[in-house]
Amino acid sequence: MGLNAEAIRKDFPLLSKPDAPVYLDNACMTLKPRSVIEAVTRYYEETPFCAGRAVYEGSLRVEEQMEAARRALASFLGGRPESTVFTKNATEAINLVAHAHPWKRGDVVLTTDREHNSNLVPWQMLSSRGVRHEVVPSRGDGTLDLSAWRDRLARGDVALVAAVHVSNLDGHEVPARELAALAHEAGARLLLDGAQAAAHGPVDVARLGADYYAVSLHKMLGPTGVGALLATPDAVAALGPFMTGGDTVARTTYEDAVLLDAPAKFEAGLQNYAGFAGSLAAIEYLRRLGMEEVRAHGKALMQRAAKGLEGVAGLRLVGAPLATRGAIVPFALEDADPHTLAILLEDKHRILVRSGDHCLHSWFNAHDVPGAVRASFGPYNTTVEADLLVEATRGILERLASAR
Amino acid sequence: MAAPDYSVLELCKNRAGYEAVPRLRLKLKLADVERDLQDAGFEPLANAGIVLVVRWEDVELSVFESGKLLFKTREMDKARVAMAAFKGAMGWA
Numbered sequence: 001m002g003l004n005a006e007a008i009r010k011d012f013p014l015l016s017k018p019d020a021p022v023y024l025d026n027a028c029m030t031l032k033p034r035s036v037i038e039a040v041t042r043y044y045e046e047t048p049f050c051a052g053r054a055v056y057e058g059s060l061r062v063e064e065q066m067e068a069a070r071r072a073l074a075s076f077l078g079g080r081p082e083s084t085v086f087t088k089n090a091t092e093a094i095n096l097v098a099h100a101h102p103w104k105r106g107d108v109v110l111t112t113d114r115e116h117n118s119n120l121v122p123w124q125m126l127s128s129r130g131v132r133h134e135v136v137p138s139r140g141d142g143t144l145d146l147s148a149w150r151d152r153l154a155r156g157d158v159a160l161v162a163a164v165h166v167s168n169l170d171g172h173e174v175p176a177r178e179l180a181a182l183a184h185e186a187g188a189r190l191l192l193d194g195a196q197a198a199a200h201g202p203v204d205v206a207r208l209g210a211d212y213y214a215v216s217l218h219k220m221l222g223p224t225g226v227g228a229l230l231a232t233p234d235a236v237a238a239l240g241p242f243m244t245g246g247d248t249v250a251r252t253t254y255e256d257a258v259l260l261d262a263p264a265k266f267e268a269g270l271q272n273y274a275g276f277a278g279s280l281a282a283i284e285y286l287r288r289l290g291m292e293e294v295r296a297h298g299k300a301l302m303q304r305a306a307k308g309l310e311g312v313a314g315l316r317l318v319g320a321p322l323a324t325r326g327a328i329v330p331f332a333l334e335d336a337d338p339h340t341l342a343i344l345l346e347d348k349h350r351i352l353v354r355s356g357d358h359c360l361h362s363w364f365n366a367h368d369v370p371g372a373v374r375a376s377f378g379p380y381n382t383t384v385e386a387d388l389l390v391e392a393t394r395g396i397l398e399r400l401a402s403a404r
Numbered sequence: 405m406a407a408p409d410y411s412v413l414e415l416c417k418n419r420a421g422y423e424a425v426p427r428l429r430l431k432l433k434l435a436d437v438e439r440d441l442q443d444a445g446f447e448p449l450a451n452a453g454i455v456l457v458v459r460w461e462d463v464e465l466s467v468f469e470s471g472k473l474l475f476k477t478r479e480m481d482k483a484r485v486a487m488a489a490f491k492g493a494m495g496w497a
Contacts, residue, residue, distance in 0.1 A: 337466070337474070337476070339423065339474055340455060340466055340474065343423075343455075343466075343468055343470075343472050343474065344454055344455065344468070347454075347468055347469065347470045347472070348454065396454065399452045399453060399454050400452050400454075400455070402452065403450045403451055403452035403453070404450060
């Protein structure tokens, strides 16, 4: 049974207001249901304490909630709690691997040609440590070219494959299991940037075969400032320390320190306890919706919007074939600036979309596309909103064309 | 009309440049704005009724009815100069 977006909207305070926007920037940030907001508030009102450092009862409750959030997140994504490390977002999770992996000079990191800057720049920065980053080109239609990956991996110098699972450009989902098999055959580990994937459909990290999987809770109806690195026990054990300090050590002297095992080894300093409370509520909310239903809903809205936009003069859809994609629809404009359209969509219709390069400058530069407008759908978006995007875009582009 | 308070110019995260947003939404009449800007030396490029595009030196400026401004330059100093010229032309300096 599909999602009832109208009923879901009632759980989101922003969407319950009379002047509610048509929010279509879910690939950047999802809205928060009331249960998440209340969980965050409850932490500050009832137990605004440190976890794991004091014996009073409220402190223990905070620690219990943090570990409950860890177990829930691991279970939700097919990971293991003991190797699920909290970070502040997916970007930090990727940087953790980039900094803590035991690199050897001459190691190679491979990425796709459509990586968010967060899964591109950390690997480029490794050149100072003698690690080389290379891009494996996709096919002309934007889909992954597995034969090119097989050929490149066969050289035997690749330590890590770091690939986006679902692209923030167009929602294209890469064949992660096949990529994992190829990487492992070549003796490389696989890191998947799951920032989009975890929000828009069911994910089972173990089934995918990923060694590392990075997520951001703010894209999963959760609070800002919470992310995670899910890893296999073997992969997390291979990582050296990243940030150290309070809560990462079992014992210190003036001369030395003994680090704890993962995940505590990587979680330095006071953590985002309010964020964990909200994250737990977000995961419970997503579980109730059902991630298969979330995926089907987002895909249906994407296809409806994409088909409508195909008939609008002055734009062209960007990205991989629709059948391979989720809830994201980007389009480039022939004669107008993407920011101009985005501003007018807000000013005239209260439609909030993203415009620009979407932290994918490398892809836009390589394809000589001067930015795009991107609409991305969440479980609370409706077919009426998808249609409004199409008609509003059509109307604005016609007005702009009339002035030329 | 009292001089509106604009937010700090913010970098748009791509080639387009900078955006300035009034803290309170305005209702500008773009035909009047076009006349005022032209009188002040701005070069009109297009007026679609919902957005006015003008040029100041080598900066292209889009003016929206809501008062939002989009400066097409990668140099913040040039955007600031164009912003100052715009405010001057509007009598908001």
